[in-house]
Amino acid sequence: MKIKLGVSACVIGEKVRFDSGHKRSNFVCSELTDFVEYVPVCPEMAIGLPVPRPTIRLLEHDDQIRLVDTKNNEIDHTEKMVRFSEDKANQLSQMDLCGYVVCAKSPTCGMERVKVYRENGYVAAEKIGVGLYTKALMEKMPWLPIEEDGRLNDPVLKENFVFRLFALRDFYDSMSEGITRRAIIEFHSRYKLILMAHCPREYRELGSFVAKISEYDIDEFYLEYRTRFMQALAQRASRKNNTNVLMHLQGYFKRSLDKQQKAELAKLILAYRVGEMPLLVPLTLINHHLSLYPDAYIASQKYLKPYPDSLRLRYGL
Ligand code: SF4
Structure with a gap:
């Protein structure tokens, strides 16, 4: 039976990024392909954001981390993304998913060191941010191997x-x-x-x-x-x-x-x-x-x- 591998959709070459591009990983798409069955998810598209779309970022606001439009903090996607992420993580936890490859640095899919901005536009000192979707995966499935595309080099x-x-x-x-x-x-x-x-x-x-x-x-x-x-x-x-x-x-x-x-x-x-x-x-x-x-x-x-x-x-x- 093939290994079910969750993956950020852009990592397997789907053109779903904000700029209509992708982040295809050769390792995931070529070396692993004989052994895995991909379960691709693009959370930003899943909550209704278009391609192309304005960039979004993590923002520290009142001791909370919000997911907002880069140019307009008032456009806030946090609630929608948290709801989608929790539902999707619940659904995936019922499958025999064996791992997940997420796209690095993304405010949605990044696993570590994602930039978190302050309202003054500066980056918070420690890059402690985790993408909102991946955070939900890690909390729901602490047993699941999760890695970023870049770290797999x-x-x-x-x-x-x-x-x-x-x-x-x-x-x-x-x-x-x-x-x-x-x-x-x-x-x-x-x-x-x-x-x-x-x-x-x-x-x-x-x-x-x-x-x-x-x-x-x-x-x-x-x-x-x-x-x-x-x-x-x-x-x-x-x-x-x-x-x-x-x-x-x-x-x-x-x-x-x-x-x-x-x-x-x-x-x-x-x-x-x-x-x-x-x-x-x-x-x-x-x-x-x-x-x-x-x-x-x-x-x-x-x-x-x-x-x-x-x-x-x-x-x-
Ligand atoms: S990083 Fe995640 S949200 Fe962004 S394009 Fe890739 S799959 Fe979609």
């Missing part, structure tokens, strides 16, 4: 975002025959090494949470687990944590490998640890050993293959 942010799309799709697929304790426990088991790499604290705490699953209402457990799991994955896997996971994996082969093979693997892990090699190198050798010395638990771990190799995302890590 960073290989580390891109890998983490795509990895979370596939993880959330896997989570929904795992529950496709019903939300059961068994389905959650099996899913959690496959992601143990991923959690260890991304957030050792949540690896421990989610482990205890899952161990007590029978004490919870399953629907409440599902909601809390989804948010905590996805927020843990949003943290970047550090080189130190990845090294710990590689050494953990190495331990599974201690009886199978001879002295020379062990030394070779240890050398690659160390080379990764000090930044001389990408993660892919020791992982390739571990996958090779796994094909020679199968282990059901290790083979089940998503850490070894979190998304299709054809995306080529682990080369720069």
Whole structure:
């Protein structure tokens, strides 16, 4: 099943911007296209603004953030936009949406550092603004991976975002025959090494949470687990944590490998640890050993293959 990806309509090339242009992202439209089903939304058009249209901006007014016409503060779109955004976020939260790519800097769709103006025309000192629509998405779906188009040019942010799309799709697929304790426990088991790499604290705490699953209402457990799991994955896997996971994996082969093979693997892990090699190198050798010395638990771990190799995302890590 394809991954449902919410997207600012201009990011997939729709000419919906104020100047009748678009902000097509090559990564979203080309590299991801085989794996995703787009759910495009242009909130400004959805509230009835035309194309082309006068520009709008965020304005600090009486300790509130308003969405107003750039040239005339009296033309205020805030209420309409907030109402639309809350309704749309509610609707999207009922779908198996796995992520969202929003357009940077927009007073409607921007995710961070959107300019907020003062009434004197100056920009407020800290660029703390969030587009009104994206703010509603983040509040309604704290588990959802959301990224800006521009940030996806960073290989580390891109890998983490795509990895979370596939993880959330896997989570929904795992529950496709019903939300059961068994389905959650099996899913959690496959992601143990991923959690260890991304957030050792949540690896421990989610482990205890899952161990007590029978004490919870399953629907409440599902909601809390989804948010905590996805927020843990949003943290970047550090080189130190990845090294710990590689050494953990190495331990599974201690009886199978001879002295020379062990030394070779240890050398690659160390080379990764000090930044001389990408993660892919020791992982390739571990996958090779796994094909020679199968282990059901290790083979089940998503850490070894979190998304299709054809995306080529682990080369720069
Ligand atoms: S940034 Fe958002 S509101 Fe602006 S054109 Fe793109 S989709 Fe529409």
